[in-house]
Amino acid sequence: MGRLARSAIIGVGFSALSRKPIGSVSELANAALSAALADAGVARAELDGLLLVQSELAERGLLGVRARDDFGLGDLALLNAIEAKGSSVVQMVQLATMAVDAGLARMVACVFSDTPVAAGGGAGQSYVRPTAISGIDGWEERYGLFGAIGVYALAARRYMERFGIDETHLAAYAIACRRWAAGNSLALARGALDLGTYRASPFVVEPFRVLDCALPVNGAGAVIVTSVARAADAKAPAAYIHGMGQGHDGHSAFRPNGNGATGGRSAGRRAMAMAGVTPADVTMCQIYDAFSFSGLFALEDYGLCGPGEAGAFVADGHTGPDGRLPMNTGGGHLSSYYLQGMTPVSEAAIQLRGQGGARQVARNDVVLVNGSGGCLEFHAALIMSPHRVLS
Amino acid sequence: MSGAVHQAQPLPDAFLAFLRERELRVFRARPTGEFVDFAALGGVASAADGEWIRASGRARLYSWVVYRRQYHADFPPPYTVAAVVLEEGPLLISTIPGDPQDFALDMPLTAAFDETGRLIFKPTPLPGTR
Numbered sequence: 001m002g003r004l005a006r007s008a009i010i011g012v013g014f015s016a017l018s019r020k021p022i023g024s025v026s027e028l029a030n031a032a033l034s035a036a037l038a039d040a041g042v043a044r045a046e047l048d049g050l051l052l053v054q055s056e057l058a059e060r061g062l063l064g065v066r067a068r069d070d071f072g073l074g075d076l077a078l079l080n081a082i083e084a085k086g087s088s089v090v091q092m093v094q095l096a097t098m099a100v101d102a103g104l105a106r107m108v109a110c111v112f113s114d115t116p117v118a119a120g121g122g123a124g125q126s127y128v129r130p131t132a133i134s135g136i137d138g139w140e141e142r143y144g145l146f147g148a149i150g151v152y153a154l155a156a157r158r159y160m161e162r163f164g165i166d167e168t169h170l171a172a173y174a175i176a177c178r179r180w181a182a183g184n185s186l187a188l189a190r191g192a193l194d195l196g197t198y199r200a201s202p203f204v205v206e207p208f209r210v211l212d213c214a215l216p217v218n219g220a221g222a223v224i225v226t227s228v229a230r231a232a233d234a235k236a237p238a239a240y241i242h243g244m245g246q247g248h249d250g251h252s253a254f255r256p257n258g259n260g261a262t263g264g265r266s267a268g269r270r271a272m273a274m275a276g277v278t279p280a281d282v283t284m285c286q287i288y289d290a291f292s293f294s295g296l297f298a299l300e301d302y303g304l305c306g307p308g309e310a311g312a313f314v315a316d317g318h319t320g321p322d323g324r325l326p327m328n329t330g331g332g333h334l335s336s337y338y339l340q341g342m343t344p345v346s347e348a349a350i351q352l353r354g355q356g357g358a359r360q361v362a363r364n365d366v367v368l369v370n371g372s373g374g375c376l377e378f379h380a381a382l383i384m385s386p387h388r389v390l391s
Numbered sequence: 392m393s394g395a396v397h398q399a400q401p402l403p404d405a406f407l408a409f410l411r412e413r414e415l416r417v418f419r420a421r422p423t424g425e426f427v428d429f430a431a432l433g434g435v436a437s438a439a440d441g442e443w444i445r446a447s448g449r450a451r452l453y454s455w456v457v458y459r460r461q462y463h464a465d466f467p468p469p470y471t472v473a474a475v476v477l478e479e480g481p482l483l484i485s486t487i488p489g490d491p492q493d494f495a496l497d498m499p500l501t502a503a504f505d506e507t508g509r510l511i512f513k514p515t516p517l518p519g520t521r
Contacts, residue, residue: 134484135430136403142509143486144458144466154474158454161496203459206491251430256453256476 002389003276005240007097008231009349009384011040011224017186017217017337019117025054025062025220026070029113032220033071040224041235042107044071049078049108049225051096053088055116055340056373057129063113078105086288086373087246088112089341090380094244096225106230112342113220133251133375148290149213151375153205155253156293159260160207163308165296167207169315171198173292174211174334176320181331183321183359189215189335212292214333221342223349228388239352242390243277243383245270253376261301264372267379268302275383275390277366279303282383284326284351284361285368286344289333294372295319299327302368302381326361341371345382352386366390402432405443410510415502416443417479426479448502449478450512457491475500475512485512 013035015028022028029052037044050073054063064081078099082088089112096108130141131151145151159165174193181187193211201211231238247263247270272278282304289295299310304325313319319327330336330347337343348369350356369382400408402418406429409416418427420441427435435441453474461468473487487500488511500512 133430135433136406139429140484143472143484144463144470145472145484146458146462146466150456150458150472153456154454154472157456158474158496161454203457206457206459254453254474254482256480256482 002391003242005228005242005385005388005390006244007100007225007241008228008234008238009093009223009241010226010231010234010236010238011036011038011042012346012349012353012355013037013039013222014186014346015113015220017188017219019188019217021115021117021119022218025058025113025115026067028115028218028220029063029067029111029222030071032113032222033109033111036109036222036224039236042224045074047073047107047109048076049096049099049105050076051078051092051108051110052081053083053092053112053341054081055114056083056085056088057116058114063111067111078108084373084380085378086290086341087371087378087380088373089345090369090371090382091246093223093225093241093345093382094246094380097241097244100225100227106226108225109222110225111220111222112339114340115218116216117218131375133254147205148375149205149208152291152293153208155297155376156207156291159293159297162260163311165308165311167199168195169296169311170207170212170292171195172311172315173295174198176314176317177289177295177328177332177335179320180329180359181335183357184330184336185357187331187336188217189331208291208293211334214290214338215335217337217339219337219339221339221346223346237353237386239349240385240388241382242385243271243273243275243381245272245274245381247379248377250377251375259307262372262376262379264298264301264370264379264381265303267370267381268368271368271381271383275366277383277390281366282325282368283366284329284364286348286370287328287332288341288344288371288373289328292334295328295332298370298372302370304368321359326364329356329359329361344369344371348382348384352384400438402435402438403429405438406432409443411508413504413508415446415448415510417446417477417481418442419444426481428481429483444479446502447478449515450475450500450502451497452487452494452500453482454496455487455491455494473512483510485510487512487514489514
């Protein structure tokens with residue numbers, strides 16, 4: 001007895017992606033939308049749903065519901081802008097799935113756009129703000145805990161010290177991603193990376209170096225979500241969504257006596273339960289890696305590796321090209337483009353639809369996709385497959 | 392005495408008010424008798440739901456990082472940011488003086504105040520050493 005998918009992605013598109021200013025958030029979003037519609041073979045007039053995500057760090061309202069007017073769309077049956085930090089893009093696809101499954105809309109575009117890189121080429125300032133984890137106003141500012149990077153670095157240090165993970169494991173993760181990026185013509189960092197190059201990368205917040213951090217980019221990505229029935233008419237193979245889950249468990253990663261697990265564990269369990277699969281069934285994963293540590297940690301949080309095992313797993317090459325669990329096959333956020341969750345979602349769809357070109361992976365029956373944000377607080381996950389029915 | 396005064400304030404404000412008097416206090420909820428995480432103080436309806444207890448000042452090092460990039464004019468790098476767990480249970484962001492090379496996970500710490508009155512944590516000397 002098989003389980004029928006709940007929705008399908010039938011188109012993927014990007015705007016130009018650049019480390020220089022190339023247009024407004026709205027312009028880039030519209031370009032990605034056009035590319036995704038063309039890829040899907042769907043006319044703009046056929047869209048009856050539009051969902052939007054902008055970076056949480058960007059000025060509010062840059063990509064709000066009036067994008068409908070900017071994009072020249074008609075009488076929409078579904079329109080919303082979603083804000084759930086790093087889980088937003090995956091949540092957007094979940095909402096689109098629920099909408100087509102419930103009959104609220106038939107053809108929904110999901111769009112992410114961001115312009116963090118300023119004319120001078122710097123993006124670090126885009127991510128600077130005190131990060132609150134104590135709940136006491138101004139507390140973290142007194143100690144200079146700026147940016148999400150500080151909180152992730154704290155989580156990383158504890159994880160590394162607990163399990164004997166060192167910089168060679170972080171490097172191995174970054175190197176695996178860079179090897180994948182070599183096969184992705186859109187990836188912005190494709191040069192060879194080895195341990196020496198990694199070690200030459202300056203520290204930002206120890207234990208993280210520049211090469212442990214996501215690669216900010218100006219650009220947009222979009223996917224077109226429709227019903228399973230409508231996907232049968234699509235001009236190209238569809239990527240099917242079988243499972244969806246969320247997990248929002250506060251600062252569980254910083255619970256003194258916890259085991260370090262986050263809401264990601266719940267999100268993964270829920271998505272896998274809906275799809276009727278287990279971690280052992282997952283053949284590929286596309287993970288929201290704001291930092292190298294995030295990728296390692298997600299492997300364990302989602303049950304794909306045991307506690308403390310992800311470092312050796314990655315160092316042994318299992319997540320790289322030719323590995324048994326291909327991960328972030330376009331280069332991920334570190335080496336391709338930091339489209340904040342649209343990177344893993346779009347890469348899953350590209351792989352499932354056989355559009356990966358030089359990086360196409362043969363074995364992709366069950367793909368885990370996640371988005372996570374805040375201070376390891378907000379998580380959403382998908383189980384995707386090239387198969388309409390999962391047995 | 393001052394405890395009674397601060398009881399009337401919102402809990403996060405009371406915590407800061409105690410610190411200004413160089414007292415580290417933690418909130419113990421009634422009727423569970425559990426110490427409330429600082430992040431959860433905002434969810435406590437009223438100070439009458441518990442009491443502010445003077446913390447022992449003993450803590451352990453949960454994690455630490457070293458900022459190597461300048462994010463703010465008041466924080467020239469390098470500087471250490473630490474997460475510490477008080478003996479009573481709640482976790483706090485703070486800092487630790489000294490060379491991070493000498494730090495170890497879960498090492499014992501003691502609460503102190505720096506010259507500006509800011510709460511910091513110092514490595515606890517081993518017995519018999521200074």
